[in-house]
Amino acid sequence: MSDRRGLLIILSSPSGAGKSTLSKRLIEWDPDMSFSVSATTRPPRKGEVDGVDYYFKSQGEFKDLVANDQMLEYAEVFENSYGSPKGPVEGAIEAGRDVLFDIDWQGGQQVRASSLREHVLSIFILPPSIKELERRLLMRAQDSKEVINKRMLKSRDEISHWVEYDYVLINDNLDQTFEQLKTIVMSERMRKSQQPHLMGHIRTLNAEFEDR
Amino acid sequence: MSDRRGLLIILSSPSGAGKSTLSKRLIEWDPDMSFSVSATTRPPRKGEVDGVDYYFKSQGEFKDLVANDQMLEYAEVFENSYGSPKGPVEGAIEAGRDVLFDIDWQGGQQVRASSLREHVLSIFILPPSIKELERRLLMRAQDSKEVINKRMLKSRDEISHWVEYDYVLINDNLDQTFEQLKTIVMSERMRKSQQPHLMGHIRTLNAEFEDR
Numbered sequence: 001m002s003d004r005r006g007l008l009i010i011l012s013s014p015s016g017a018g019k020s021t022l023s024k025r026l027i028e029w030d031p032d033m034s035f036s037v038s039a040t041t042r043p044p045r046k047g048e049v050d051g052v053d054y055y056f057k058s059q060g061e062f063k064d065l066v067a068n069d070q071m072l073e074y075a076e077v078f079e080n081s082y083g084s085p086k087g088p089v090e091g092a093i094e095a096g097r098d099v100l101f102d103i104d105w106q107g108g109q110q111v112r113a114s115s116l117r118e119h120v121l122s123i124f125i126l127p128p129s130i131k132e133l134e135r136r137l138l139m140r141a142q143d144s145k146e147v148i149n150k151r152m153l154k155s156r157d158e159i160s161h162w163v164e165y166d167y168v169l170i171n172d173n174l175d176q177t178f179e180q181l182k183t184i185v186m187s188e189r190m191r192k193s194q195q196p197h198l199m200g201h202i203r204t205l206n207a208e209f210e211d212r
Numbered sequence: 213m214s215d216r217r218g219l220l221i222i223l224s225s226p227s228g229a230g231k232s233t234l235s236k237r238l239i240e241w242d243p244d245m246s247f248s249v250s251a252t253t254r255p256p257r258k259g260e261v262d263g264v265d266y267y268f269k270s271q272g273e274f275k276d277l278v279a280n281d282q283m284l285e286y287a288e289v290f291e292n293s294y295g296s297p298k299g300p301v302e303g304a305i306e307a308g309r310d311v312l313f314d315i316d317w318q319g320g321q322q323v324r325a326s327s328l329r330e331h332v333l334s335i336f337i338l339p340p341s342i343k344e345l346e347r348r349l350l351m352r353a354q355d356s357k358e359v360i361n362k363r364m365l366k367s368r369d370e371i372s373h374w375v376e377y378d379y380v381l382i383n384d385n386l387d388q389t390f391e392q393l394k395t396i397v398m399s400e401r402m403r404k405s406q407q408p409h410l411m412g413h414i415r416t417l418n419a420e421f422e423d424r
Contacts, residue, residue, distance in 0.1 A: 126413065130420035156421050162414060168404045170413060180402055187399030190392055192380045201338065201382060202374060208342035209368045 002096025003197045007188055008089065008116055009033075010101045010108050010165075013125035014155030016136035018171040022125065023102050025178050026185070033098045036089060039065065042080035055085065073103065073110030078150075084111070093119055098185070105161035112164075121188045123181065124165035128172045130155075214308025215409045219400055220301065220328055221245075222313045222320050222377075225337035226367030228348035230383040234337065235314055237390050238397070245310045248301060251277065254292035267297065285315065285322030290362075296323070305331055310397070317373035324376075333400045335393065336377035340384045342367075 009026075013019040027033050039055040041062050050056050057065070062081050065071050074083025084101060092099045093116070101111065112120050127133040133155060137148050162168050167184055171177045192198065221238075225231040239245050251267040253274050262268050269277070274293050277283050286295025296313060304311045305328070313323065324332050339345040345367060349360050374380050379396055383389045404410065 126410075126417070130417055130424065134424075152421075152424070156418075159414070159417060162410070163404070165404060167402050168407065168410050169402065170410075183395060184399045184402060187396045190379050190381065190396060192375070192377060195380065198338075198374070198380050198382075202371070205338070205342055205371060206368075209364075212342065212346075212364070 002094070003195075004096045004189060005119060005194045005196055006093030006096055007098045007185070007194060008093065008101060008111060008120045009098055009185065010103060010111060010120060010122040011125065012104055012108050012122070012158065012161075012165065013171075014127065014133060014158045015151055016133045016155070017125045017127040018174060018177065019102060019125050021174060022171075022178060022181060023100055026100060026181060029182060030098070030185075032096075033100055034088070034092055036084050036099050036101045036103075038082050038103075039071070039074075039085055040080060040082045042082075072114055072116070073107040075104070075106040075110075077104070082107075089116065098189075104158055105164065108161070108164065118193055121167075121184070122165040123167045123169065123184065124162045125177070126159065126162065126168060126170045128170060214306070215407075216308045216401060217331060217406045217408055218305030218308055219310045219397070219406060220305065220313060220323060220332045221310055221397065222315060222323060222332060222334040223337065224316055224320050224334070224370065224373075224377065225383075226339065226345060226370045227363055228345045228367070229337045229339040230386060230389065231314060231337050233386060234383075234390060234393055235312055238312060238393060241394060242310070242397075244308075245312055246300070246304055248296050248311050248313045248315075250294050250315075251283070251286075251297055252292060252294045254294075284326055284328070285319040287316070287318040287322075289316070294319075301328065310401075316370055317376065320373070320376065330405055333379075333396070334377040335379045335381065335396065336374045337389070338371065338374065338380060338382045340382060 011019050011023055023035065027035060037051065037055060039057050039062060041057055041059050044050065044056050048054065065085065066074055070086055071083040072086045072089060074081060084103065084107065089099050101107065108122055112122065134152060137151060169177050169180055188194065223231050223235055235247065239247060249263065249267060251269050251274060253269055253271050256262070256268050260266065277297065278286055282298055283295040284298045284301060286293060296315065296319065301311050313319065320334055324334065346364060349363060381389050381392055400406065
């Protein structure tokens with residue numbers, strides 16, 4: 001067992017609030033941190049690699065994973081299934097490595113209700129304004145107006161769950177938000193629940209008292 | 213109301229583990245942070261100032277404070293009563309200032325059971341070894357051997373409550389422990405529960421969705 005236990009770091013936000021960039025930066029900052037690659041039944045987009053961007057599964061394969069309790073969380077979004085496989089997460093946190101989850105409120109609720117809930121750190125990223133959120137979505141320019149409207153509705157739904165998270169950051173300035181995120185992660189790593197070696201230290205102190 | 217709510221920061225440790233030095237440094241680092249001055253029935257020692265080191269109270273005055281629900285926590289230690297007056301703490305945290313408590317596990321349990329429990333951050337400082345703890349007590353050289361033995365017994369009792377705290381730090385190196393302490397405080401200030409202004413931001417975002 002590692003000196004410390006890893007965290008399940010859940011980052012949620014409406015799309016366009018900066019979550020992906022912040023996730024990327026966190027992993028660059030700590031290369032031991034791993035990203036929880038989701039499984040999905042949606043077909044790969046151009047350039048997406050199986051096992052890197054997603055684990056692409058058929059409907060049948062996905063159902064089997066769920067039936068065998070191999071999913072930490074899963075949900076249907078826009079008629080496709082998405083979920084986080086459990087195995088890699090358990091291995092990483094036992095080895096003292098944090099796992100980053102880029103999931104929505106439905107996934108967040110399920111991970112917080114799972115057997116690993118004691119190790120969850122959940123952070124919600126809010127946009128400074130809705131105008132700014134829409135501007136960022138339009139800039140990507142890869143989606144139709146209809147898809148953008150659908151995303152904006154989903155954003156409103158997503159934002160309504162901000163209160164379920166441990167920390168909530170307003171992403172006004174990316175560098176500053178990243179510094180806040182790092183401070184939170186460093187602090188949460190020091191939490192008693194993430195420090196299994198403390199029990200050994202207490203045992204040693206008690207033995208010293210006995211020998212006094 | 214301030215943009216953020218203050219924290220009740222509880223630092224506990226056996227005497228000699230570095231708690232007083234760390235408290236002093238925290239207050240130097242953030243002059244807005246205030247120290248919760250305890251009330252006590254023990255007589256003042258040479259040089260101690262009423263209202264700075266302690267609020268010195270008679271047994272009768274102390275009982276009245278307790279009876280009028282003016283104490284956040286109180287206990288008897290070595291035949292004297294000690295406690296934390298509630299008023300100054302409530303004022304400070306509403307104004308967005310943190311209040312530091314140098315109290316033992318009994319006080320910690322009571323503050324965590326109080327109406328302000330949502331704003332409590334509790335940190336336990338462990339010594340690297342019992343030998344080191346005793347060495348630090350002997351160095352002070354102001355106490356008799358009997359008093360030191362009594363303190364060592366109390367230390368063992370104090371350490372047995374480490375598990376009740378949010379964070380536990382082993383004070384191997386004072387500078388490093390202080391850095392860890394600062395990181396924890398900065399992070400906890402960002403917790404959703406300490407950010408009352410978030411509700412206003414959410415209201416604004418919802419109004420923007422409506423106007424879209």
